[in-house]
Amino acid sequence: MSHQFVNSLPFHLNRVGVKLADLFGERLAEHAITVPMYRALAVLHQEGPKTLTELSQLTNVELSTLSRLVGGLVKRGLILRTRIEENGRIVRIELTKDGEDLTAKLMPIAIEYEQIATQGIEEHEITEVKRLLILIYQNLNA
Amino acid sequence: MSHQFVNSLPFHLNRVGVKLADLFGERLAEHAITVPMYRALAVLHQEGPKTLTELSQLTNVELSTLSRLVGGLVKRGLILRTRIEENGRIVRIELTKDGEDLTAKLMPIAIEYEQIATQGIEEHEITEVKRLLILIYQNLNA
DNA sequence: TTTCAATAGTTGTCAATGCAAATGTTGTGA
DNA sequence: TCACAACATTTGCATTGACAACTATTGAAA
Numbered sequence: 323m324s325h326q327f328v329n330s331l332p333f334h335l336n337r338v339g340v341k342l343a344d345l346f347g348e349r350l351a352e353h354a355i356t357v358p359m360y361r362a363l364a365v366l367h368q369e370g371p372k373t374l375t376e377l378s379q380l381t382n383v384e385l386s387t388l389s390r391l392v393g394g395l396v397k398r399g400l401i402l403r404t405r406i407e408e409n410g411r412i413v414r415i416e417l418t419k420d421g422e423d424l425t426a427k428l429m430p431i432a433i434e435y436e437q438i439a440t441q442g443i444e445e446h447e448i449t450e451v452k453r454l455l456i457l458i459y460q461n462l463n464a
Numbered sequence: 465m466s467h468q469f470v471n472s473l474p475f476h477l478n479r480v481g482v483k484l485a486d487l488f489g490e491r492l493a494e495h496a497i498t499v500p501m502y503r504a505l506a507v508l509h510q511e512g513p514k515t516l517t518e519l520s521q522l523t524n525v526e527l528s529t530l531s532r533l534v535g536g537l538v539k540r541g542l543i544l545r546t547r548i549e550e551n552g553r554i555v556r557i558e559l560t561k562d563g564e565d566l567t568a569k570l571m572p573i574a575i576e577y578e579q580i581a582t583q584g585i586e587e588h589e590i591t592e593v594k595r596l597l598i599l600i601y602q603n604l605n606a
Numbered sequence: 607t608t609t610c611a612a613t614a615g616t617t618g619t620c621a622a623t624g625c626a627a628a629t630g631t632t633g634t635g636a
Numbered sequence: 637t638c639a640c641a642a643c644a645t646t647t648g649c650a651t652t653g654a655c656a657a658c659t660a661t662t663g664a665a666a
Contacts, residue, residue: 327506364469
C-alpha cells in the first residue's frame, strides 16, 4: 500500500494532540493558565521540586521558553525559584501553597478531558496505546 | 489509582508529537520546508485541489497562518492559488509541477521517520493505535 | 431589488517561541 | 592556583503564530 499522509501515524498524533490542547487550553484560560504552564505545574505537583533542565525534559518545553514561563508563575506567586546552596548554577523550582491549590483545582479539568477523549474505549486499550507511545518515544530517542 | 500527569494520554501524545515534529522538521529544513508546510503539500498531493478552509481542516493549521503559509509557497512556485469562477470568495489551492516534484522527494523522509518510530512494533499494533486515535479524535469533536 | 447577514480569505498587531549569545558558576588539567 | 572548559540558566533578537479586525463576495429576507 502506498504511503497516505492522512493515514500516517504523525498525522493522527498531531491531529489529536492539537485538538486536545485546544479544548483543554480553552478551559485553562479561565484561570489565566496556558497548556505549557499546566504541564509545568502538574509535573511539579506530581514529582516535587525540580531543576529547570529536569523540568524542561519532563514537560517537553524548551529551556528558554520554560525559564520565562517559570518567571511568570513566580511573579504570580504560584512557584518558588531559588538557587541552591550546594551549586550556584542550579535553580530549585517548586510549587508554593497557592500553586498547589491551583493545580489541585486544574487537575480535575485535565481528568475530565481525558475521560471525554477515551469514552467508549476499553481501559486495556488505552493502556496499550500508552505502552506503544512509550515504545515509539524510545525509538525516536535511540 | 490517582491521576498521574506523566502517565496521562495527553502527556504521551504531546511528547511523541513534539519529538517527531522536531526530528522531521530538522530534515525538512534542508529543503526550506517546515512541518506545517509539509502537511499542506502532502494533503494537496494526496487529496488534490482544496479550498483554504478545507486545507485548514485537513492539516490542523489555523486559517490565517495557513493563508500566509500558502502565500509563501505560491511565491516559491510550489502552489497555485486561484479564485474560482463560480464563487469569487473561494480560492482553489493546488500543487504546481514543481510542488508535486518536491513533495515526491519529501515523502520518503516522512516514511523513513514513521519506520524509525514504529521499529520493533507489530503492524497490527500500529493499525490498532491509529484506530484508537481516530476514535479519540471523534470523541473530542462530539 | 435592496439591505443585511453569512461566508471565505487576508492583513494588522502583538504575544509566544526558539535559537544563539551572554552571564554566572563549578569542575579540571597544567 | 590559575586558566579554561563545561554546565545551568537567563536574556537579546528575530521569527512564528494566533486572535481579531477588515475586505470582498454571495445568499437570503423583506
